[in-house]
Amino acid sequence: MANTLNPVTDTNTAANSITDVPHTHNNKLAADDTMLADQYKHIPGWGMDADDHDPAYPMRHYNGADHQRINYEKPPQQPVTVEILHSIERPTVSRVTSDRLPPKGLSGAIRRAAFKYSEANAMHWMGLILADRVNMVEGVIDDLRRGHIPNIIEERGWKAEWKYNRKGVIKEALIGAAIITAAIAFSSSKNKKKKALKAMRAMKAKVTS
Amino acid sequence: MIAMNFRGPYRIRVDRNKPEPEILHPQDAIVRVTRSCICGSDLHLYHGLVPDTRIGSTFGHEFTGIVEEVGSEVTKLKVGDHVLVPFNIACGACPLCKQEMYGNCAESNSMATAVAGIFGYSHTAGGFDGGQAEYVRVPYADISPIKIPDGMDIEDAVLLTDVTPTGYQAAEMGGIQKGDTVVVYGAGPIGLMAARCAWLFGAGRVIVIDHLEYRLEFARKFSFAEAYNFKEMDDPVVFVKRTTDWWGADVVIDAVGCDASGSAFQTVLGKKLLLQAGSATALHWAVNSVKRGGILSIIGVYGPPWNLFSIGSAMNKGITIRTNQASVKRLLPRLIDHIMTGRLSPKDIITHRMPLEEVSEGYHMFSAKRDNIIKAVLIPPKANVA
Ligand SMILES: NC(=O)c1ccc[n+]([C@@H]2O[C@H](COP(=O)([O-])OP(=O)(O)OC[C@H]3O[C@@H](n4cnc5c(N)ncnc54)[C@H](O)[C@@H]3O)[C@@H](O)[C@H]2O)c1
Ligand SMILES: [Zn+2]
Ligand SMILES: [Zn+2]
Numbered sequence: 262m263a264n265t266l267n268p269v270t271d272t273n274t275a276a277n278s279i280t281d282v283p284h285t286h287n288n289k290l291a292a293d294d295t296m297l298a299d300q301y302k303h304i305p306g307w308g309m310d311a312d313d314h315d316p317a318y319p320m321r322h323y324n325g326a327d328h329q330r331i332n333y334e335k336p337p338q339q340p341v342t343v344e345i346l347h348s349i350e351r352p353t354v355s356r357v358t359s360d361r362l363p364p365k366g367l368s369g370a371i372r373r374a375a376f377k378y379s380e381a382n383a384m385h386w387m388g389l390i391l392a393d394r395v396n397m398v399e400g401v402i403d404d405l406r407r408g409h410i411p412n413i414i415e416e417r418g419w420k421a422e423w424k425y426n427r428k429g430v431i432k433e434a435l436i437g438a439a440i441i442t443a444a445i446a447f448s449s450s451k452n453k454k455k456k457a458l459k460a461m462r463a464m465k466a467k468v469t470s
Numbered sequence: 471m472i473a474m475n476f477r478g479p480y481r482i483r484v485d486r487n488k489p490e491p492e493i494l495h496p497q498d499a500i501v502r503v504t505r506s507c508i509c510g511s512d513l514h515l516y517h518g519l520v521p522d523t524r525i526g527s528t529f530g531h532e533f534t535g536i537v538e539e540v541g542s543e544v545t546k547l548k549v550g551d552h553v554l555v556p557f558n559i560a561c562g563a564c565p566l567c568k569q570e571m572y573g574n575c576a577e578s579n580s581m582a583t584a585v586a587g588i589f590g591y592s593h594t595a596g597g598f599d600g601g602q603a604e605y606v607r608v609p610y611a612d613i614s615p616i617k618i619p620d621g622m623d624i625e626d627a628v629l630l631t632d633v634t635p636t637g638y639q640a641a642e643m644g645g646i647q648k649g650d651t652v653v654v655y656g657a658g659p660i661g662l663m664a665a666r667c668a669w670l671f672g673a674g675r676v677i678v679i680d681h682l683e684y685r686l687e688f689a690r691k692f693s694f695a696e697a698y699n700f701k702e703m704d705d706p707v708v709f710v711k712r713t714t715d716w717w718g719a720d721v722v723i724d725a726v727g728c729d730a731s732g733s734a735f736q737t738v739l740g741k742k743l744l745l746q747a748g749s750a751t752a753l754h755w756a757v758n759s760v761k762r763g764g765i766l767s768i769i770g771v772y773g774p775p776w777n778l779f780s781i782g783s784a785m786n787k788g789i790t791i792r793t794n795q796a797s798v799k800r801l802l803p804r805l806i807d808h809i810m811t812g813r814l815s816p817k818d819i820i821t822h823r824m825p826l827e828e829v830s831e832g833y834h835m836f837s838a839k840r841d842n843i844i845k846a847v848l849i850p851p852k853a854n855v856a
Contacts, residue, residue, distance in 0.1 A: 294648060297648055297649060297672070297674065301669065303694070304669045304694050305812065305813040305814075306669070306670050306808060306813035306814070307669050307670070307672065308648060308669075308670070308671070308672035309670050309813070310642075310670040310671050310804070311646070311647075311648055311670075311671050311672035315645050315647075316645070317642055317643050317644070317645045317792055318570075318639065318642055318643060318792075318794070318797065318800075319569065319570070319571050319794060319797070322569045322570045322571070322800075323569060324568065324569055326565035326566075326568035326569050327565045327569070328565075329565055329568075330564075330565045333563060333564055333565055333568075334563055335561075335563060335564070335577060336495075336497060336561050336563055336577060336610070337495070337496060337497075337543075339494055339495040340494075345580050346580070346581060346593075347580035347581065348580065348581055348582050348583050350583045351576075351580070351583050354580040355576070355577045355578055355579055355580045355587070355596075356495075356561060356577040356578075357494075357495050357497075357498075357559070357561075357577065357578055357587070357609040357610065358580050358596070358597075359587075359593075359596055359597035359598045359599070360494060361526075361527070361597050361598070361599050362524040362525075362526050362527065362593070362597060368524075372522065380582055380583060380584055380774065381775075382775075383775050385774075385775075386521045386773075386774045386775040387775075389521035389522040389594070390518075390521045390744060392522070393478075393518065393521065393522065393523055393524070393525075394478075394518075396478075396524060396525045397477070397478035397479075397525055399525065400477055400478060400525035400526070401477075411477065411481070411483075412483070413481070415483065415830060416477055416480075416481040416482055416483050416830055417480055417481060417830070417834060418482070418830040418831040418832070418833055418834025418835065419834065420831055421831035421832075421834050421835045421840060421841075422834060422838070422840070425835065425840040425841045426838070426840055
């Protein structure tokens with residue numbers, strides 16, 4: 262049978278005509294190793310690691326250590342100096358822990374509640390996501406309290422956007438302006454719907470033209 | 471010290487006076503960072519998809535650095551050693567570490583049993599500060615970190631902390647047999663490396679699928695792969711079937727994870743409404759692209775609690791699914807050999823080098839895929855290495 266196992270270069274040209282990709286008859290039983298190796302000479306190390314990796318990781322590394330799971334020699338326990346929430350699927354904290362950002366405030370209270378549920382329970386993860394969003398607001402309040410107004414332009418890395426996607430930024434700014442104008446027209450008019458729609462349409466026409 | 475500071479989804483700033491870390495455990499070391507990377511995994515944090523990502527966290531799980539201080543029980547590392555620090559925090563003593571499952575260590579993460587401690591990867595992965603800073607506390611310093619081998623480029627070294635072993639393990643978990651057709655979803659650093667490593671295991675054909683042309687182009691050169699744009703396909707699954715004689719790929723690797731695009735339904739449900747952990751578009755395609763009886767290797771990261779993909783087809787097709795965090799330490803000897811002999815050149819994927827102080831821009835560029843970015847390395851001002 263014809264061995265068409267070398268599409269690496271052939272098909273590169275076909276990349277753009279997706280419907281026209283050659284079919285391979287990938288008959289590895291017929292293909293003898295040296296022939297294959299010869300075919301892939303241009304790829305450094307082809308087939309070097311092919312032997313003996315089935316079953317693959319992690320099964321291949323099974324050595325029965327699991328059966329010593331109660332009696333293994335543990336590292337010393339790091340003193341716990343801050344509140345550490347631990348999964349209820351384990352008996353206690355791990356031997357090392359992080360002392361960074363212990364639970365605090367409202368987000369902390371939500372996190373504590375979330376940690377009453379196991380990792381199999383949506384209350385655990387959804388609670389944590391909720392806490393993350395609350396924590397973000399706490400972060401802003403905290404900043405303001407210290408007299409720091411978060412610089413959103415800097416935080417969102419928009420300097421890079423201006424450098425690498427100037428057209429996109431301008432387009433978005435125009436669309437934003439259109440929406441704001443439309444919103445103003447909407448709220449300040451008695452004939453609300455009509456005017457807002459009109460303004461929207463006009464702006465859209467401007468932006469897309 | 472200077473450190474990145476997470477303020478909420480898409481918001482990162484640079485702190486200039488974050489307190490320096492201290493030794494908290496006799497097996498700790500303090501490392502002065504010389505290089506750190508931004509990873510596709512960091513994007514999941516950046517986009518707010520990983521639960522328990524606390525405001526004020528410092529990310530960064532891929533870094534090299536110089537040992538500044540060691541705890542009383544550290545014997546292998548010495549002050550002044552230039553080390554690469556695998557992203558898994560592993561005790562080396564528990565039954566999981568004893569089976570070389572360093573990404574699953576039982577003694578490094580209190581917050582979840584589902585994953586071991588990871589530097590700078592949310593409290594779900596232990597809450598440890600990461601390497602996008604000037605200094606890092608490195609627990610269990612004698613276990614995972616190793617001195618950068620003589621003559622190795624620092625950029626190859628920093629890519630040994632995650633990208634190279636992760637890509638290699640993605641291919642390894644595929645159980646590739648000589649001549650196999652391997653399909654890799656995702657042409658980010660991980661997919662590119664997985665595709666490249668598939669050949670080491672004797673793949674006969676390697677196909678990379680993404681929608682970013684510049685990355686597909688890169689895959690053709692760096693990974694010696696065929697590369698196709700899913701935006702130009704009616705259905706990527708049918709595409710894979712057709713190009714494998716209507717059979718399916720022997721091995722499929724998901725190197726995309728929960729920030730996948732390609733399905734509005736998945737995106738709205740997972741990334742806007744947060745009713746699933748991000749979007750599982752690539753995973754769903756992967757299950758359906760593999761042959762009956764084939765192997766699916768999932769290296770892309772999905773957050774808890776669940777994702778929408780067709781486990782029913784996986785059963786009906788009898789496919790084997792293998793997946794894990796990369797076990798970095800386990801793979802270092804083999805990969806150092808591949809790098810030192812020139813068979814692998816990870817640093818070729820680095821497209822951007824920027825000062826640590828520009829970390830916000832770095833994240834934005836990597837997230838929005840600006841300026842043909844593939845991999846960005848951050849250099850702290852005190853990085854001075856000889
Ligand atoms: N298991 C581990 O140990 C481990 C370690 C590191 C990274 N990862 C994970 O690997 C994944 C990739 O990381 P990366 O650094 O390469 O990230 P990346 O964001 O640079 O790459 C992801 C690529 O996937 C592409 N993509 C998006 N949707 C797609 C789809 N439906 N089909 C095909 N391609 C699609 C994107 O265009 C992008 O090029 C992430 O989920 C990351 O968290 C896992
Ligand atoms: Zn990474
Ligand atoms: Zn362990």
